[in-house]
Every structure is written in C-alpha cells, then in structure tokens.
Amino acid sequence: xxxxxxxxxxxxxxxxxxxxxxxxxxxxxxxxxxxxxxxxxxxxxxxxxxxxxxxxxxxxxxxxxxxxxxxxxxxxxxxxxxxxxxxxxxxxxxxxxxxxxxxxxxxxxxxxxxxxxxxxxxxxxxxxxxxxxxxxxxxxxxxxxxxxxxxxxxxxxxxxxxxxxxxxxxxxxxxxxxxxxxxxxxxxxxxxxxxxxxxxxxxxxxxxxxxxxxxxxxxxxxxxxxxxxxxxxxxxxxxxxxxxxxxxxxxxxxxxxxxxxxxxxxxxxxxxxxxxxxxxxxxxxxxxxxxxxxxxxxx
Amino acid sequence: xxxxxxxxxxxxxxxxxxxxxxxxxxxxxxxxxxxxxxxxxxxxxxxxxxxxxxxxxxxxxxxxxxxxxxxxxxxxxxxxxxxxxxxxxxxxxxxxxxxxxxxxxxxxxxxxxxxxxxxxxxxxxxxxxxxxxxxxxxxxxxxxxxxxxxxxxxxxxxxxxxxxxxxxxxxxxxxxxxxxxxxxxxxxxxxxxxxxxxxxxxxxxxxxxxxxxxxxxxxxxxxxxxxxxxxxxxxxxxxxxxxxxxxxxxxxxxxxxxxxxxxxxxxxxxxxxxxxxxxxxxxxxxxxxxxxxxxxxxx
Amino acid sequence: xxxxxxxxxxxxxxxxxxxxxxxxxxxxxxxxxxxxxxxxxxxxxxxxxxxxxxxxxxxxxxxxxxxxxxxxxxxxxxxxxxxxxxxxxxxxxxxxxxxxxxxxxxxxxxxxxxxxxxxxxxxxxxxxxxxxxxxxxxxxxxxxxxxxxxxxxxxxxxxxxxxxxxxxxxxxxxxxxxxxxxxxxxxxxxxxxxxxxxxxxxxxxxxxxxxxxxxxxxxxxxxxxxxxxxxxxxxxxxxxxxxxxxxxxxxxxxxxxxxxxxxxxxxxxxxxxxxxxxxxxxxxxxxxxxxxxxxxxxx
Numbered sequence: 001x002x003x004x005x006x007x008x009x010x011x012x013x014x015x016x017x018x019x020x021x022x023x024x025x026x027x028x029x030x031x032x033x034x035x036x037x038x039x040x041x042x043x044x045x046x047x048x049x050x051x052x053x054x055x056x057x058x059x060x061x062x063x064x065x066x067x068x069x070x071x072x073x074x075x076x077x078x079x080x081x082x083x084x085x086x087x088x089x090x091x092x093x094x095x096x097x098x099x100x101x102x103x104x105x106x107x108x109x110x111x112x113x114x115x116x117x118x119x120x121x122x123x124x125x126x127x128x129x130x131x132x133x134x135x136x137x138x139x140x141x142x143x144x145x146x147x148x149x150x151x152x153x154x155x156x157x158x159x160x161x162x163x164x165x166x167x168x169x170x171x172x173x174x175x176x177x178x179x180x181x182x183x184x185x186x187x188x189x190x191x192x193x194x195x196x197x198x199x200x201x202x203x204x205x206x207x208x209x210x211x212x213x214x215x216x217x218x219x220x221x222x223x224x225x226x227x228x229x230x231x232x233x234x235x236x237x238x239x240x241x242x243x244x245x246x247x248x249x250x251x252x253x254x255x256x257x258x259x260x261x262x263x264x265x266x267x268x269x270x271x272x273x274x275x276x277x278x279x280x281x282x283x284x285x286x287x288x289x290x291x292x293x294x295x296x297x298x299x
Numbered sequence: 300x301x302x303x304x305x306x307x308x309x310x311x312x313x314x315x316x317x318x319x320x321x322x323x324x325x326x327x328x329x330x331x332x333x334x335x336x337x338x339x340x341x342x343x344x345x346x347x348x349x350x351x352x353x354x355x356x357x358x359x360x361x362x363x364x365x366x367x368x369x370x371x372x373x374x375x376x377x378x379x380x381x382x383x384x385x386x387x388x389x390x391x392x393x394x395x396x397x398x399x400x401x402x403x404x405x406x407x408x409x410x411x412x413x414x415x416x417x418x419x420x421x422x423x424x425x426x427x428x429x430x431x432x433x434x435x436x437x438x439x440x441x442x443x444x445x446x447x448x449x450x451x452x453x454x455x456x457x458x459x460x461x462x463x464x465x466x467x468x469x470x471x472x473x474x475x476x477x478x479x480x481x482x483x484x485x486x487x488x489x490x491x492x493x494x495x496x497x498x499x500x501x502x503x504x505x506x507x508x509x510x511x512x513x514x515x516x517x518x519x520x521x522x523x524x525x526x527x528x529x530x531x532x533x534x535x536x537x538x539x540x541x542x543x544x545x546x547x548x549x550x551x552x553x554x555x556x557x558x559x560x561x562x563x564x565x566x567x568x569x570x571x572x573x574x575x576x577x578x579x580x581x582x583x584x585x586x587x588x589x590x591x592x593x594x595x596x597x598x
Numbered sequence: 599x600x601x602x603x604x605x606x607x608x609x610x611x612x613x614x615x616x617x618x619x620x621x622x623x624x625x626x627x628x629x630x631x632x633x634x635x636x637x638x639x640x641x642x643x644x645x646x647x648x649x650x651x652x653x654x655x656x657x658x659x660x661x662x663x664x665x666x667x668x669x670x671x672x673x674x675x676x677x678x679x680x681x682x683x684x685x686x687x688x689x690x691x692x693x694x695x696x697x698x699x700x701x702x703x704x705x706x707x708x709x710x711x712x713x714x715x716x717x718x719x720x721x722x723x724x725x726x727x728x729x730x731x732x733x734x735x736x737x738x739x740x741x742x743x744x745x746x747x748x749x750x751x752x753x754x755x756x757x758x759x760x761x762x763x764x765x766x767x768x769x770x771x772x773x774x775x776x777x778x779x780x781x782x783x784x785x786x787x788x789x790x791x792x793x794x795x796x797x798x799x800x801x802x803x804x805x806x807x808x809x810x811x812x813x814x815x816x817x818x819x820x821x822x823x824x825x826x827x828x829x830x831x832x833x834x835x836x837x838x839x840x841x842x843x844x845x846x847x848x849x850x851x852x853x854x855x856x857x858x859x860x861x862x863x864x865x866x867x868x869x870x871x872x873x874x875x876x877x878x879x880x881x882x883x884x885x886x887x888x889x890x891x892x893x894x895x896x897x
Contacts (some may be wrong), residue, residue: 055368094881
C-alpha cells in the first residue's frame with residue numbers, strides 16, 4: 001500500500017496491523033522511534049485550515065524522525081492559478097516522501113494518488129464531505145482500547161452525518177471490522193442517501209444499550225439548508241447530556257472528534273465526565289498517524 | 300518547579316542557578332546540547348504576535364534538541380470559539396512537554412499552569428501588562444555579565460513602566476537579587492500604582508551615577524491616555540542620548556528590550572555606541588530560554 | 599566566500615566546484631549528509647512570498663542537518679517600522695549562521711552582506727529585477743547534466759528578460775562559463791538596456807539550432823507598461839509549442855523556472871513533453887542550494 005485516501009482501501013487484517021503498530025510506537029522510546037523514518041520528508045498541503053489535525057500529523061512525523069514542512073497554501077502558487085497537479089509534481093520533484101492533503105473537494109486525494117503513482121505517498125487529511133480516514137483509524141483504535149470485539153458492539157453516531165467525513169470513515173471502518181450494529185441519528189436533511197449504518201427514529205433508539213456514543217460537531221457553515229429553529233433547539237433534540245446518556249450502557253464510552261461546541265452537541269458534564277474518551281482520541285491520533293506513516297514509508 | 304509564569308516564583312538561589320545553567324549552555328557544543336532534551340516537544344501559542352520572541356524560543360528549544368511547533372493561532376479552533384482550556388487540553392493530549400504562551404490578558408499563563416498541573420510546563424512569553432519573566436531573566440543575566448554584585452548597583456528604568464511587562468519582571472527580579480536602588484522615570488500617567496522601585500523626579504535624578512540604564516519601547520497603541528504633545532516631545536523629555544547619558548557612570552551599560560524606536564526613546568548614537576549591550580540581550584535571550592527549558596523539562 | 603548575492607561573484611572554477619558538491623550530495627545518503635551542518639541554523643526572510651523557493655531552501659538546509667526558521671515577515675517588527683538593519687542584527691545576535699533573503703528591492707542582499715561582514719552568511723533568494731543566483735546555479739547545473747561543454751551551446755532565453763532576475767543570473771552564469779552564444783528574445787519593451795547576450799529578431803532566429811531553450815514566466819503584475827493586446831497574443835508571438843520547438847536541435851532541452859502559465863509562455867504539450875527538464879530543475883534546486891549552504895558554512 002502506497003496511499004491512504006479512503007478507509008475502505010483497508011481490510012480487517014490491515015486495520016488490525018495498523019493498530020498493533022500504534023501499540024508498538026506507544027511503548028517505544030521516542031529517541032528510538034526517531035530513527036525509524038529519519039531522513040524522510042512529509043509535506044502538508046492543507047487547502048482547508050485545521051491547526052489541530054496539522055499539529056497531529058506534524059508530531060506523528062517528528063516522532064518517527066521525519067522532516068515536516070507545512071506549506072503556506074494561502075501564499076503558494078497553488079492559489080495563484082497553478083494547477084494542483086503542477087504544484088504536486090513540483091513538490092514531488094523536491095523529493096518529498098509523503099503528501100498530507102486536506103481539501104474541500106471530494107476525491108482530490110484519490111486523484112493525487114493516481115497522478116503520483118509510486119513516486120510518493122498521498123495521505124488524506126479530509127476531503128470535502130467524503131472521507132477522513134486517519135480520524136476513522138484513531139476512532140477505531142480508541143474503541144479497541146476499551147471494547148475489544150467490534151462485532152459485539154452497538155455504536156451510536158449522532159449529528160450531521162451527511163456532511164461529516166468523520167462519520168463517513170468511521171461507519172466504513174466499523175463495517176470492515178464486522179460491526180452490523182452501527183446506528184446513526186440526525187434530522188432527515190442531515191442523513192446520508194446511502195449508508196451501511198442503521199437509521200434510528202429518535203435519540204432513545206440510537207442510544208439505548210449503546211457501547212459507544214460518537215457525537216459530531218455541528219458545522220454551522222455546512223448546514224445552511226436546515227432551519228435556524230432546528231439549530232436553536234439542537235441540544236434538546238440531538239445533544240448528549242447526563243440524562244439521555246443513561247439510556248446507553250453503564251460502561252459506554254463517549255467520543256467527539258473536536259473541537260466541541262459545548263452545550264450544543266454535547267454538555268460539558270458529559271464532555272468532561274468519566275465516560276468521555278475525547279482526549280484519548282487526540283492522543284491516539286498522533287499514534288495512529290505515526291503508525292500509518294511508518295506503514296506507508298518504511299522500506 | 301514545573302511552570303514559569305511570574306519571575307516572583309523564583310528566589311535568588313534559583314535565579315543564580317538558571318544563570319549558571321546558561322553559562323554552561325554557552326560553553327557547550329551545540330551538537331552536545333542537542334542531546335539534552337531530544338525527543339521532547341515545545342508548542343508556542345502566541346495570541347499576540349512577536350516574531351522576535353518566537354524565534355528566540357524556537358532557537359532555544361532546538362539548541363536542546365527539542366521539536367518545536369508554533370501554532371497558527373489566527374487559524375486555530377481557539378479563534379473559532381473553542382475555549383483556551385479546551386485548546387490546551389487538546390494539545391496536551393498530543394503529548395507536548397511545554398506550552399510557551401503569549402497573551403494579551405494578564406494572568407492567563409498562571410491559569411493555564413493551574414489547569415495543567417504537572418502534566419506539562421507552561422512558560423509565560425508575556426501576559427498583558429503584567430509579566431514577561433524570560434525577558435526579565437535575560438536582562439538580569441546581561442547585567443550580571445557586566446556588573447556582578449546586584450546589591451551595589453544603581454539601575455534606571457525609563458519609559459512607559461505602567462504598561463510594560465518587561466519593566467514589571469525586571470523590577471521584581473532586581474528586588475529578589477537584593478537591589479534596593481532601582482529607579483523608574485516616566486510621565487505620571489505611565490507610572491505604576493505600586494512598585495518596589497523608587498520614583499525619580501526627572502531624568503537627571505534617574506540617570507545620575509547609574510550603573511545600568513534600561514530604556515523601554517514606546518508602544519503607541521498602549522498609551523492612548525497621554526497627550527499627543529507629550530509623545531511628540533518624548534525624546535526631549537524621556538529619551539536617552541549622548542548628552543544625558545553622561546550623568547550616568549562612565550562604565551554604565553545601556554539596555555533596551557527591542558524593537559527600538561530610534562530617535563524616540565533612544566538615539567542611534569547611544570543604541571549603537573560602546574555602552575550599548577542591546578544585541579547581547581538578544582543573544583542572552585536564547586541562552587536563558589534554553590536554560591529555563593532545561594530546568595523545567597529535564598528528568 | 600561568505601555570501602552569495604550575485605552569481606558574478608563566482609568564476610568558472612568556483613561554479614564547477616559547486617556542481618561537483620551537488621553531485622556528491624546527490625549520491626550520499628541523507629542520514630550521512632544530515633551530519634554535515636548539524637547544529638547550524640538558517641533563517642529565511644522572505645519579504646516577497648514564494649512557497650516554492652522557500653521549500654527548496656528548507657529541504658536543502660534540512661538535508662544537511664541544519665535547523666531552519668522561516669520568519670513570518672508579515673507580522674515581524676520589520677513590518678512595524680524596524681529597519682532591515684536592526685532586524686538583521688537582532689536575528690544575527692540569536693546566532694543564525696545564514697540569512698536567506700528575498701526582497702523586492704535590488705541589491706538589498708549585497709547591502710546586508712556588507713553589514714554582517716563575516717558574522718553570518720547572506721544568500722540572495724531573489725532581489726527585485728536584479729539577481730536570483732541560486733536559480734541561475736540550478737539552471738546551469740541542469741544544463742550541465744545534459745550538455746557538458748557550455749562553450750559549444752546555443753542557448754535561447756525567451757520572455758520578459760528585462761524584469762527577470764532569473765534571466766539576469768542565468769545570462770551572467772553562461773557568460774562566466776564561456777558561452778558566447780546566448781540569445782534573448784522579447785518585445786522591445788521587455789529587453790534589458792545592456793546584456794552580454796545577443797538579441798534575436800524573431801522566435802526563429804532565437805530558437806534555430808538551439809541546444810537549450812529557457813522560457814520565462816510572464817508576471818502580469820510586473821509588465822504594466824506593455825499593451826494588453828501584446829499579452830493577449832503572447833503565446834502566438836513569444837510562446838513555445840510543438841511547432842516552433844522544431845526549429846531547435848532534436849535533442850534540445852526545454853527549461854522553465856516555474857510556476858508555469860500553461861498555454862501562455864509554454865504549451866502543455868511541450869511542458870510535459872520528452873524534451874522538458876522542468877521538474878529536473880526543481881529537483882536540482884534543492885541539491886544546488888545544499889551545495890551552496892555547505893560551501894558557505896562548513897568549517
């Protein structure tokens with residue numbers, strides 16, 4: 001495997017191999033892991049800003065001893081009319097080993113991977129409303145730390161599923177790992193046309209006996225098509241709090257990709273409560289991205 | 300000690316220990332010091348821009364072999380409504396060892412240190428009008444290079460003392476090191492309500508027989524409350540030049556935290572003259588910040 | 599040699615020595631070259647944006663194990679009224695070994711080199727319409743890879759020669775290496791007042807039997823003095839395509855400093871065709887900049 005643009009490229013065995021790699025990186029001294037990809041270079045091309053994801057990739061690359069360059073896209077030739085293909089081939093000629101790309105258009109990274117072939121790796125750090133495979137990987141890895149057998153879990157994903165590449169990659173990943181009990185819940189306008197997940201009728205059906213609850217960020221800029229009134233009452237109808245979390249199992253874990261709108265999709269009591277694994281997700285993000293870089297780039 | 304948000308956290312012994320550490324770093328090969336904190340990471344969160352201070356911290360961290368990440372705050376979730384606490388805990392979950400924070404609100408870093416406890420170090424790179432402890436450290440270290448016994452010195456600090464965190468940390472540091480002969484001079488509106496320093500009546504009283512003269516930058520955006528006319532004649536009344544410098548001792552040193560307004564608070568002849576140690580301050584800034592990072596982060 | 603602000607500082611022997619150094623870097627493992635300048639620091643001060651050139655220098659420095667800091671000029675004191683001289687001396691006091699400067703005013707780097715003397719190296723990454731010596735070096739190195747003896751070549755350079763520092767450095771470099779058969783072609787308004795190159799009457803005279811064809815980027819912001827109509831028909835009169843390239847030798851190579859305006863100064867068929875060495879130029883840029891850094895900074 002040379003590129004990762006869609007989590008569906010991976011089968012269960014490959015996913016589990018990446019999880020084991022992350023386990024190994026976690027227990028290896030940084031001074032040791034810094035030798036693993038020393039002398040290799042990763043370049044980040046973020047056409048959409050995300051300091052959080054960029055930092056996570058930077059730390060993941062540095063942990064393996066890689067050089068890391070984040071391009072200032074706002075000032076690059078890419079914004080002055082140069083095509084993405086020319087930008088990519090130019091940077092590739094500088095001998096970068098990996099391109100970590102975030103882009104507002106679906107499938108940009110798949111196209112980039114096709115252009116570059118085996119010359120350099122492309123990693124998708126989010127494409128439009130389609131995929132965010134490294135977020136999917138870290139979510140799955142976090143669930144695995146707490147819940148072992150994926151096929152026996154009930155997972156509830158609540159929020160704007162339709163526009164969420166986070167949800168897209170997670171639903172696909174759960175399906176690959178044999179889970180047939182993934183539920184999604186949102187206003188009808190924010191549900192995807194097709195999905196391997198089951199659609200819940202209400203919060204109670206989604207949350208009841210859930211082992212894992214994943215709350216999605218409301219991205220106000222992406223959901224212009226729904227009523228302001230629905231947004232105003234979002235927490236009452238689609239938010240997680242101490243009351244409705246009781247429908248889930250006692251040992252259910254609560255996840256959120258961040259950054260959170262506290263009091264909107266999730267109450268502070270739950271976000272900071274004992275069932276929350278939100279900061280573990282962040283920590284695991286660095287580990288999983290290191291694992292992926294190592295998998296794609298080690299000789 | 301885990302954090303440094305206020306120079307008053309340090310006693311004389313601790314200050315002298317930091318100075319000795321800086322001495323040691325100065326005389327040790329960079330290829331050697333790069334092993335001291337290899338594998339550790341510092342993140343800079345500058346909510347106020349300062350390329351100069353940021354560079355100084357970056358070089359200080361790299362000199363010890365640390366990875367250094369400067370967050371693009373303008374594009375971060377912190378600016379999109381995420382609370383500073385959530386931003387900090389998120390970055391902390393990525394396993395940063397130190398957070399170097401510059402913020403326009405007083406006491407932000409003290410609060411951050413309280414939140415993080417012993418999970419990671421917080422270093423204050425300037426908070427509002429309160430403290431800039433690493434600037435204080437480098438100023439004291441520079442004085443020590445030239446003047447040894449702090450208790451025997453007359454120090455004059457001239458300019459906008461009230462809004463200057465540089466002056467705040469320096470006055471405190473001198474007091475801790477046993478100096479009772481620190482004088483400040485400014486228009487009444489720019490003097491602090493309370494201080495351990497003595498207030499001079501005029502330039503002559505402040506400068507006469509001084510061993511150390513510290514000129515502060517006029518920050519026009521911060522001093523809206525004083526008359527334009529006072530600003531227009533600033534150099535005549537509060538500026539240092541070859542004439543009034545003669546009131547000080549022959550071997551007095553002249554300091555300025557930079558960047559300078561030449562011809563306003565200081566004349567070019569003095570800034571570039573034989574008594575100026577302004578560029579030594581810059582060099583010492585990197586050394587003292589390395590010393591501090593080592594003190595806070597070495598196992 | 600301590601600085602490089604103008605390719606005319608170098609004689610043929612020195613140029614060939616730099617080419618040999620680049621050859622050596624190309625065939626040496628990165629884990630080895632990373633030891634060559636470990637512990638040294640380069641700072642980039644780009645007063646004009648160029649992500650491409652900045653990346654190239656960053657990768658070149660990292661390949662030799664250097665620390666690399668790119669200053670955020672837009673937020674630096676330099677933009678708040680501090681003089682370039684004060685900015686430079688401040689950064690120099692932080693013990694940077696090299697300053698890589700891009701500036702819109704001609705001769706800025708020569709002045710900077712004069713100020714710094716032997717305290718630190720200055721490398722010109724482009725000054726106004728004057729010189730871009732590292733681009734000249736990589737262009738010459740690329741020609742040398744394909745064409746060996748410079749004195750026997752016909753070289754055609756086409757486009758806005760007058761405002762092109764790329765052309766300036768290349769014409770000078772070819773002259774130093776003994777080439778007397780360098781031709782330039784452009785509308786009269788875009789020809790330089792004096793040059794060592796020959797002026798062609800038309801595309802045919804420029805291209806006929808050429809061994810090397812260099813197409814320059816049309817920088818619309820720089821050529822306000824020529825008619826819009828000339829620009830509209832640029833490709834017809836001054837563009838390279840499969841038809842007029844036939845006038846050149848069968849084994850002629852085609853060069854462009856990038857980023858390209860496809861369909862304007864060069865057709866896509868030629869840019870992506872078998873004679874194009876445009877991506878080799880990019881790759882060689884990193885190598886030549888490494889060679890230069892090593893030449894200027896190794897003890």
